[in-house]
Amino acid sequence: LKGGAAAPVADPYANEPQRLPALIVRSQKPMNSETPMELLAASIVTPNELFYVRNHLPVPQVDPAAYRLRIEGEGVRSLELSLEELKTKFKRHTITATLQCTGNRRNEFNRTGRVVKGLEWEGGSISTAVFTGVRLRDVLLAAGLEDDDPEVQHIQFEGLDADMAGATYGASIEVDKAMSPHGDVLLAYEMNSAPLPADHGFPLRAVVPGVAGCRSVKWLGKIVASSEESHSFWQRRDYKAFGPNTDWDNVDWDAAPAIQAMPVTSQICEPAVGAVVEDDEVTIKGYAWSGGGQGIIRVDVSADGGKTWHNAELQKVPQKRGRGWAWALWQATIPLPKGFTGQLELVCKATDENYNTQPENAAPIWNLRGVNCNSWHRVPVTVQ
Amino acid sequence: LKGGAAAPVADPYANEPQRLPALIVRSQKPMNSETPMELLAASIVTPNELFYVRNHLPVPQVDPAAYRLRIEGEGVRSLELSLEELKTKFKRHTITATLQCTGNRRNEFNRTGRVVKGLEWEGGSISTAVFTGVRLRDVLLAAGLEDDDPEVQHIQFEGLDADMAGATYGASIEVDKAMSPHGDVLLAYEMNSAPLPADHGFPLRAVVPGVAGCRSVKWLGKIVASSEESHSFWQRRDYKAFGPNTDWDNVDWDAAPAIQAMPVTSQICEPAVGAVVEDDEVTIKGYAWSGGGQGIIRVDVSADGGKTWHNAELQKVPQKRGRGWAWALWQATIPLPKGFTGQLELVCKATDENYNTQPENAAPIWNLRGVNCNSWHRVPVTVQ
Ligand SMILES: [Mo]
Ligand SMILES: [Mo]
Numbered sequence: 001l002k003g004g005a006a007a008p009v010a011d012p013y014a015n016e017p018q019r020l021p022a023l024i025v026r027s028q029k030p031m032n033s034e035t036p037m038e039l040l041a042a043s044i045v046t047p048n049e050l051f052y053v054r055n056h057l058p059v060p061q062v063d064p065a066a067y068r069l070r071i072e073g074e075g076v077r078s079l080e081l082s083l084e085e086l087k088t089k090f091k092r093h094t095i096t097a098t099l100q101c102t103g104n105r106r107n108e109f110n111r112t113g114r115v116v117k118g119l120e121w122e123g124g125s126i127s128t129a130v131f132t133g134v135r136l137r138d139v140l141l142a143a144g145l146e147d148d149d150p151e152v153q154h155i156q157f158e159g160l161d162a163d164m165a166g167a168t169y170g171a172s173i174e175v176d177k178a179m180s181p182h183g184d185v186l187l188a189y190e191m192n193s194a195p196l197p198a199d200h201g202f203p204l205r206a207v208v209p210g211v212a213g214c215r216s217v218k219w220l221g222k223i224v225a226s227s228e229e230s231h232s233f234w235q236r237r238d239y240k241a242f243g244p245n246t247d248w249d250n251v252d253w254d255a256a257p258a259i260q261a262m263p264v265t266s267q268i269c270e271p272a273v274g275a276v277v278e279d280d281e282v283t284i285k286g287y288a289w290s291g292g293g294q295g296i297i298r299v300d301v302s303a304d305g306g307k308t309w310h311n312a313e314l315q316k317v318p319q320k321r322g323r324g325w326a327w328a329l330w331q332a333t334i335p336l337p338k339g340f341t342g343q344l345e346l347v348c349k350a351t352d353e354n355y356n357t358q359p360e361n362a363a364p365i366w367n368l369r370g371v372n373c374n375s376w377h378r379v380p381v382t383v384q
Numbered sequence: 385l386k387g388g389a390a391a392p393v394a395d396p397y398a399n400e401p402q403r404l405p406a407l408i409v410r411s412q413k414p415m416n417s418e419t420p421m422e423l424l425a426a427s428i429v430t431p432n433e434l435f436y437v438r439n440h441l442p443v444p445q446v447d448p449a450a451y452r453l454r455i456e457g458e459g460v461r462s463l464e465l466s467l468e469e470l471k472t473k474f475k476r477h478t479i480t481a482t483l484q485c486t487g488n489r490r491n492e493f494n495r496t497g498r499v500v501k502g503l504e505w506e507g508g509s510i511s512t513a514v515f516t517g518v519r520l521r522d523v524l525l526a527a528g529l530e531d532d533d534p535e536v537q538h539i540q541f542e543g544l545d546a547d548m549a550g551a552t553y554g555a556s557i558e559v560d561k562a563m564s565p566h567g568d569v570l571l572a573y574e575m576n577s578a579p580l581p582a583d584h585g586f587p588l589r590a591v592v593p594g595v596a597g598c599r600s601v602k603w604l605g606k607i608v609a610s611s612e613e614s615h616s617f618w619q620r621r622d623y624k625a626f627g628p629n630t631d632w633d634n635v636d637w638d639a640a641p642a643i644q645a646m647p648v649t650s651q652i653c654e655p656a657v658g659a660v661v662e663d664d665e666v667t668i669k670g671y672a673w674s675g676g677g678q679g680i681i682r683v684d685v686s687a688d689g690g691k692t693w694h695n696a697e698l699q700k701v702p703q704k705r706g707r708g709w710a711w712a713l714w715q716a717t718i719p720l721p722k723g724f725t726g727q728l729e730l731v732c733k734a735t736d737e738n739y740n741t742q743p744e745n746a747a748p749i750w751n752l753r754g755v756n757c758n759s760w761h762r763v764p765v766t767v768q
Contacts, residue, residue: 147565176706181531182560241739243684245693257681257705261738292676292738297641300627306748309629321641322560349748354645354676355625355756356740357749364690364733365741372739 012058012164017198020049026119030055031199034124041269041285044317044329045096046127048192053199054101054125056169056234057161060219064203069187073225075152076143083189083203090134090142095184096317097209097325098289099216101125102239102259105267105373112363116370117248123267123377126289128326131207133188136178136223145225147179156224157206157217170232171215173208174260175225182323184209187220209325210293212259214239229258241367248368261292264358265374266299266330266350275381277344282381283333284312288350295324298351301332305345306360306376310334312348321353336383346379396442396548401582404433410503414439415583418508425653425669428701428713429480430511432576437583438485438509440553440618441545444603448587453571457609459536460527467573467587474518474526479568480701481593481709482673483600485509486623486643489651489757496747500754501632507651507761510673512710515591517572520562520607529609531563540608541590541601554616555599557592558644559609566707568593571604593709594677596643598623613642625751632752645676648742649758650683650714650734659765661728666765667717668696672734679708682735685716689729690744690760694718696732705737720767730763 013029023033033053035046064083071079081089104125109116119125136155145152155178159169177183186207189196196202201218208215214234229235240256266288271277282303288296299312312332319326328350336344349358359365362375397413407417417437419430448467455463465473488509493500503509520539529536539562543553561567570591573580580586585602592599598618613619624640650672655661666687672680683696696716703710712734720728733742743749746759 174705176566176704180564180566182564241735243682243693243695243735245684245695257737259739260705263738263740292678294676298627300629300748309627309748311627311629320560321558321644351625353641354647354740355643356647356738357743359741360744360748364684364693364744 015061016059019053019199022050023053024124026121030057032119034121035127037124037269037272040124040127040287041329044128044315044326045130045192048129048194048197048200051127051129051200052101052125054213055161055199057163059198060160060162062160062203062219067203069204069220070222071139071143072222074227075149076140076145076225079143081139086134086187086204087189090138092132093135093186094130094132095186095207095209095325096128096130097207098126098128098327099213100262100289102212102214102262102371105265106370108362108373108375109366109370112366114366116368118370126287129191130193131186131188132190133186133204133207136185136187136206137181137183139187140179140225145179151227152225154226154229156226156230157220158222158224159217160219160221168221169217169234170230171217171235172230173211173215177208177211177260184323184325210261210291212239212262215260238369239371241369241371244364244366246368251368259371263372263374264290264294264350264352264356266348266358267377268346268348268379271346271379271381273379277336277381277383280338281333281335282346283331284346284348285329285331286348286377287327287329289327290324290350290352290356293323293325294352294354294356295319295321296328296350297353299328299330300349301334302347303334303336303344306347324353341383343380343382346381347376349376399445400443403437403583406434407437408508410505414441416503418505419511421508421653421656424508424511424671425713428512428699428710429514429576432513432578432581432584435511435513435584436485436509438597439545439583441547443582444544444546446544446587446603451587453588453604454606455523455527456606458611459533460524460529460609463527465523470518470571470588471573474522476516477519477570478514478516479570479591479593479709480512480514481591482510482512482711483597484646484673486596486598486646486755489649490754492746492757492759493750493754496750498750500752502754510671513575514577515570515572516574517570517588517591520569520571520590521565521567523571524563524609529563535611536609538610538613540610540614541604542606542608543601544603544605552605553601553618554614555601555619556614557595557599561592561595561644568707568709594645594675596623596646599644622753623755625753625755628748628750630752635752643755647756647758648674648678648734648736648740650732650742651761652730652732652763655730655763655765657763661720661765661767664722665717665719666730667715668730668732669713669715670732670761671711671713673711674734674736674740677707677709678736678738678740679703679705680712680734681737683712683714684733685718686731687718687720687728690731708737725767727764727766730765731760733760
């Protein structure tokens with residue numbers, strides 16, 4: 001090579017898996033794509049091929065026979081476990097859980113007039129699957145971790161996905177969530193009864209139900225028990241929210257806690273924005289979800305911008321109170337004002353088991369990274 | 385007695401304890417009184433004499449020497465425990481917890497133009513104390529209850545307070561909350577280092593931190609482990625919330641879950657509604673709290689009705705994430721528009737660890753019983 005030019009580097013994205021064209025791509029490298037609204041509302045469990053994809057780095061290629069999960073850190077004996085050992089030495093456990101990107105619905109912040117940084121998600125970076133694997137608690141107990149060990153406050157996850165310099169994706173969760181017998185945190189090797197797809201963490205991922213998707217680390221390589229949170233960029237300098245008065249010039253990242261459980265949210269999946277309604281009633285469909293295991297107890301819908309409300313009918317999977325990891329789908333057919341033609345605003349808002357509900361507008365919850373957008377979802381339609 | 389007239393019955397309220405005149409009485413018989421705003425904001429721990437009083441029935445007179453707590457039901461051996469046994473056979477445990485009536489701030493619903501039924505609370509039916517006693521979990525374990533016994537889903541509490549027919553106050557909580565090693569549910573015999581006052585359950589009460597005050601049953605007489613919720617009126621036909629479209633003519637009480645953990649809320653304690661501000665800045669003080677153990681991470685305040693926001697400074701007691709049982713007090717000094725005179729609206733809203741936040745207005749969360757009022761607190765003041 002002449003003149004000291006660098007050798008051409010092989011494209012780290014050369015081995016990405018195939019994806020369905022139905023997914024709406026927000027970035028190609030890394031792949032980030034959301035599920036179309038009408039497909040989300042079609043079934044409580046999202047088919048694997050339609051599950052939203054949120055990758056931070058190239059998809060790593062992992063040989064399942066050579067794969068080892070490493071457990072290390074404070075309060076534990078270092079352990080290495082093969083996939084076979086995980087599957088045979090620990091009890092199999094299954095949960096139905098919704099995962100959601102903290103940036104889901106981010107574009108609604110952009111439409112307030114104050115632009116935020118991040119992938120321009122509409123409401124489709126959320127999906128639900130039946131995950132099967134072993135409990136993180138069982139694996140940590142096998143490594144010798146004791147309940148309420150005062151040295152251990154966080155469980156860190158390290159992915160096998162890495163940048164060109166070898167730095168890997170990482171995140172951590174609270175040890176209380178990891179160790180709670182009712183926390184249901186999994187190390188999952190199956191998704192909807194199939195091996196994990198490459199885009200979703202093959203051969204093993206964390207599934208932290210009720211918590212922001214970014215903590216459910218995919219292609220899981222290492223688990224570290226620690227007194228400290230993960231030192232990753234994504235744990236400490238991203239995936240936090242501030243008040244609307246905080247912007248890039250005055251943000252103190254240490255002043256807010258890392259997002260773990262996410263707030264209650266809901267979305268109208270049908271009709272679409274700008275749809276034409278030619279009837280004296282309208283059928284509205286959507287999803288509703290809350291973090292922290294808080295199941296959805298009610299969805300209210302309005303055809304007059306929120307002045308009057310109707311109850312939607314909920315479709316749910318059976319879940320115990322406090323362990324409501326999966327979303328509810330909902331549907332309502334509501335009357336339109338007699339003889340009305342012109343534009344109407346359809347609105348939905350959800351209430352969870354703690355009776356938390358959604359704020360009305362996005363502007364008062366605007367935040368520089370555009371996360372946790374959970375204001376009332378509003379869809380303008382035209383009645384003819 | 386002539387003409388079959390009933391004998392005069394002794395006033396069941398003849399033996400009520402003395403109370404401070406500082407408390408704002410909302411009903412005399414039973415006693416229901418709230419703490420004045422400026423006293424609430426004065427200290428994180430509310431003095432016993434100033435703690436809001438929410439009684440459903442006359443205060444019972446209990447002889448502590450003769451007192452026995454009875455434990456019975458499914459999955460347990462029946463037990464009777466004296467106060468002395470509770471204090472000596474079980475580990476002493478202390479928590480700082482905020483209790484709040486589900487009806488706190490109810491009057492804000494009345495001011496939407498649609499009247500609700502219930503005590504006309506402003507924002508003072510909330511207080512914080514240091515409670516000491518034994519863990520309910522330890523007592524249930526001593527009675528033989530096993531973790532995850534599938535027969536037991538609820539722990540019912542029965543008070544010693546009764547109506548003229550002998551029917552007692554009752555409520556229940558979820559067994560998962562009762563048995564969680566991190567749930568911190570107490571059977572408390574001390575409040576702020578003194579024996580429980582008569583108005584607060586002497587000699588023993590349940591303290592269910594993070595949960596609506598009505599489940600922290602006072603003058604506790606009996607604990608029942610059960611597959612069913614308490615059959616009390618207050619559990620099944622009260623202390624639930626519905627959508628704004630549900631009213632007394634169409635309510636189905638079984639369609640909503642009993643309120644347990646309450647949603648995030650906050651209140652401006654100073655300045656008072658209608659205060660006159662004679663400066664170019666204003667100092668605002670208040671409280672913020674969220675149920676379910678979700679600590680408060682931020683309070684935003686506004687002097688322009690919510691168009692622009694400032695961060696308040698928080699005062700908190702040390703609490704682990706997920707076990708944030710006590711409120712935060714907060715304070716902010718914020719500038720007023722230069723040269724402005726006239727009326728301004730001060731506003732506060734809080735965000736909790738799950739990043740849940742408060743809805744903007746009361747009308748969209750209006751409900752027939754007027755519970756869970758947690759919209760932005762708004763205080764009009766006059767600037768001179
Ligand atoms: Mo995310
Ligand atoms: Mo209450």
